[in-house]
Amino acid sequence: MTTLIDGRSIAAEVRAEVAAGVAQLVAARGAPPGLATVLVGDDPASQVYIRSKRAACTHAGMVDLHRHLPVNVSQQEACAVLDELAGDPAVSGILLQLPLPPHLDAEALLARIPAAKDVDGLTTANAGLLAQGRPGLRPCTPAGVVRLLDRCGVELRGAEAVVVGRSLLVGRPMAQLLLQRDATVTLAHSRTRDLARVCLRADVLVVAAGIPQLIGADAVKPGATVIDVGIHRVDGALVGDVDARAVTGVAGHLSPVPGGVGPMTIAMLLANTLAAAEEQGKLGA
Amino acid sequence: MTTLIDGRSIAAEVRAEVAAGVAQLVAARGAPPGLATVLVGDDPASQVYIRSKRAACTHAGMVDLHRHLPVNVSQQEACAVLDELAGDPAVSGILLQLPLPPHLDAEALLARIPAAKDVDGLTTANAGLLAQGRPGLRPCTPAGVVRLLDRCGVELRGAEAVVVGRSLLVGRPMAQLLLQRDATVTLAHSRTRDLARVCLRADVLVVAAGIPQLIGADAVKPGATVIDVGIHRVDGALVGDVDARAVTGVAGHLSPVPGGVGPMTIAMLLANTLAAAEEQGKLGA
Numbered sequence: 001m002t003t004l005i006d007g008r009s010i011a012a013e014v015r016a017e018v019a020a021g022v023a024q025l026v027a028a029r030g031a032p033p034g035l036a037t038v039l040v041g042d043d044p045a046s047q048v049y050i051r052s053k054r055a056a057c058t059h060a061g062m063v064d065l066h067r068h069l070p071v072n073v074s075q076q077e078a079c080a081v082l083d084e085l086a087g088d089p090a091v092s093g094i095l096l097q098l099p100l101p102p103h104l105d106a107e108a109l110l111a112r113i114p115a116a117k118d119v120d121g122l123t124t125a126n127a128g129l130l131a132q133g134r135p136g137l138r139p140c141t142p143a144g145v146v147r148l149l150d151r152c153g154v155e156l157r158g159a160e161a162v163v164v165g166r167s168l169l170v171g172r173p174m175a176q177l178l179l180q181r182d183a184t185v186t187l188a189h190s191r192t193r194d195l196a197r198v199c200l201r202a203d204v205l206v207v208a209a210g211i212p213q214l215i216g217a218d219a220v221k222p223g224a225t226v227i228d229v230g231i232h233r234v235d236g237a238l239v240g241d242v243d244a245r246a247v248t249g250v251a252g253h254l255s256p257v258p259g260g261v262g263p264m265t266i267a268m269l270l271a272n273t274l275a276a277a278e279e280q281g282k283l284g285a
Numbered sequence: 286m287t288t289l290i291d292g293r294s295i296a297a298e299v300r301a302e303v304a305a306g307v308a309q310l311v312a313a314r315g316a317p318p319g320l321a322t323v324l325v326g327d328d329p330a331s332q333v334y335i336r337s338k339r340a341a342c343t344h345a346g347m348v349d350l351h352r353h354l355p356v357n358v359s360q361q362e363a364c365a366v367l368d369e370l371a372g373d374p375a376v377s378g379i380l381l382q383l384p385l386p387p388h389l390d391a392e393a394l395l396a397r398i399p400a401a402k403d404v405d406g407l408t409t410a411n412a413g414l415l416a417q418g419r420p421g422l423r424p425c426t427p428a429g430v431v432r433l434l435d436r437c438g439v440e441l442r443g444a445e446a447v448v449v450g451r452s453l454l455v456g457r458p459m460a461q462l463l464l465q466r467d468a469t470v471t472l473a474h475s476r477t478r479d480l481a482r483v484c485l486r487a488d489v490l491v492v493a494a495g496i497p498q499l500i501g502a503d504a505v506k507p508g509a510t511v512i513d514v515g516i517h518r519v520d521g522a523l524v525g526d527v528d529a530r531a532v533t534g535v536a537g538h539l540s541p542v543p544g545g546v547g548p549m550t551i552a553m554l555l556a557n558t559l560a561a562a563e564e565q566g567k568l569g570a
Contacts, residue, residue, distance in 0.1 A: 128409035129409055132412050179474075183476075184473050187470050189469070198445075
């Protein structure tokens with residue numbers, strides 16, 4: 001029996017918690033948290049993502065401080081906008097939507113975001129805090145995965161966890177977060193030999209490889225928890241990095257695509273924005 | 286047949302390379318690199334370490350800019366010294382010898398060291414650069430281990446590597462460095478269940494657990510490369526985290542204690558100091 005993990009309902013719980021936290025903050029301080037999403041240009045996929053983030057932010061009672069910059073904005077102008085947001089006490093969190101047009105230096109722009117407002121958890125400063133196990137803002141998708149695992153009662157302490165994929169956005173911080181929860185963590189990737197054999201040892205398998213249906217039944221230990229971070233459109237249908245049909249009946253828990261990890265990302269963005277606002281309040285900002 | 290890894294001779298090679306690099310830098314720029322070791326108080330073990338580092342630095346042609354602060358130095362005074370060193374163009378690298386007296390906040394003091402002068406590679410900024418796979422100064426001991434592995438011709442790409450111990454100083458950065466070299470990396474630690482079974486899968490096993498003779502023959506795959514980072518005095522003899530006698534004949538390569546990893550740490554400190562001076566030169570400092 002494979003239990004599907006209901007990411008939509010767990011994300012809804014997180015959003016409700018955030019909305020309650022926002023209301024408390026408003027009662028205590030008068031001002032709600034503000035989220036500054038920054039979109040450069042008119043990439044249709046980015047526009048969809050940004051629209052969802054802004055709607056979720058408003059829905060949670062936060063202030064939408066969106067900035068839309070023209071596709072031909074200069075590095076200097078983009079820097080100036082980020083610096084202004086960094087210094088603005090009404091801005092609790094800054095999210096620079098990636099990818100950027102190729103003439104911009106994304107790394108240099110991300111570096112303008114202060115660690116305390118980096119609600120995407122992508123700056124080098126927050127990567128360092130995570131690597132050292134110190135408090136900081138964590139990347140939204142892996143933080144959402146931990147939330148799913150906790151909500152499903154999956155024991156992480158002492159568990160064998162395998163993360164497939166080593167992206168800065170998901171795989172690497174995922175491994176760090178699982179380590180912080182006392183799992184024995186293996187990070188596998190494109191150079192891993194005999195991937196199925198490595199995955200077979202996992203009590204908890206998180207797949208963020210970006211390859212449709214990479215993981216089949218031969219790579220899943222019976223009863224393991226399988227989290228599928230991938231999402232791809234193949235022949236008109238949405239599929240993940242896991243072959244869900246093959247793995248059903250082998251895995252103990254499985255996060256479906258869609259409706260598994262996906263909804264958690266925006267929910268954790270809201271949670272990060274609230275946490276950032278709370279910390280800034282403590283510091284008297 | 287187990288081949289012992291001769292850390293002393295490999296460290297001597299590194300030191301000779303650094304001395305040659307220093308001579309080149311002096312020829313090009315006139316000024317040699319300067320290393321500011323900072324010792325607080327009179328802990329005898331720390332004094333021994335600092336003496337070795339200063340001697341190695343001078344021997345490589347660098348300038349010894351040591352500072353000795355009294356055991357009762359205030360946080361503010363210690364900060365002021367680090368800030369002065371941070372701003373001094375003659376100082377290529379700063380090394381704050383740990384542990385500090387308990388009245389000082391080590392984390393806050395380390396944070397005063399600019400990433401570009403952090404030749405111990407211990408600041409959060411350098412941990413973030415390492416976690417993101419970006420250029421930066423790496424912690425000396427794990428960097429020394431990679432050097433040993435390379436010098437012995439151990440293939441890391443696609444190898445199964447297991448690191449035992451998750452300290453900020455060794456285990457965590459070690460795992461990152463092995464990942465950067467395309468190994469499939471498992472980080473095991475005190476909460477790992479059945480440690481021997483986990484270690485048995487390793488082509489490359491790095492043990493930095495701080496427990497004398499933790500790893501026996503039952504934890505080593507025949508032919509594996511075993512790197513022992515531990516050093517302990519037990520019944521008057523120096524031993525590592527690996528039971529060397531038991532593992533001899535099973536491991537393919539083994540780093541002995543003493544004479545394995547130990548000599549590499551100071552050698553890599555010198556290499557970091559030279560690299561820092563070279564980078565600062567490029568920036569026109």
